[in-house]
Amino acid sequence: MSEPPTPAQVLREARQKDSRDKRARVLSVVDQLVADDEPVTFTGVARAANVSHWLVYAEGVREHIEAARRRQGRHAANDARAGANAPAGWKVEKRLLQEDNRRLREEVERLKDAVRRSLGQQLDQFGAADLGVRVDELTEDNLRLQGERDEAMARIKELAAELSEVEDDLASARLSLRHMIRAENQNTGPR
Structure with a gap:
């Protein structure tokens, strides 16, 4: 039978899981930015993934972002060369x-x-007069609701007292019934 993990182990495992989740979120954001042909920047990735700037510069993450930036740079250079050869109509359209x-x-x-x-x-x-009238209405509503609350609380106390009384009566009736059954059983005993 294995021992339950210590609080330190639980905390360490939770931090490792959180770290893995954040790193996966960063990599997912980078891939999404590349797929959407959006510029990949360290700040933009950190903001989009909702992580600290420190994490995007951490080992294992930084390399992925830099590789995506290099791919985008090559793609932009290829687009620039293609744009130079593009038909005049495309340039006008752009x-x-x-x-x-x-x-x-x-x-x-x-x-x-x-x-x-x-x-x-x-x-x-909305003038001051309108706001004053509205404040008065809200004050009246508040007082009315407080009165209703107080009435409801009083009714709850009454019902609780009645319930306690009924429970006492029920307990007495049960006890009396037990005594009657016991007496009847003793009187009719085995024949």
Whole structure:
């Protein structure tokens, strides 16, 4: 029969499992970034994997990240050479897409600002009087709920007292019934 693990062993095993999980999460994030053709950086990987910066520079992890960065660098160099040989239509299309992306980003920012302004105006419309009325309503509700709670607590105490009384009566009835059964058994005894 084996002995149960000591607290130190349990703690060590838990830390090792946590370390393995974090390292696996980092490697998964690196592979996902490469697959999505996103730039692989130590800070980006640490942030995406929700781990410390120390871990991404640790032995075994750092090498994996550096290898992914080298692969991306070679891929970017190949893309640059391919871009030089790309048809003029593709270059124009790429430029148009970049302009569309820039325009869409600006529109998103403009819409975000409009929403912020609208929310600010709505908040400004609530005056101090409206807030005072709302505070009064909430205070009344609070007092009403406190009264209901107090009534419920009193009712619970009453019911607990009744229950205790009924339990005492039941115990007495059981005891009396036992005495009656015992007396009846003694009177009718074996014949």
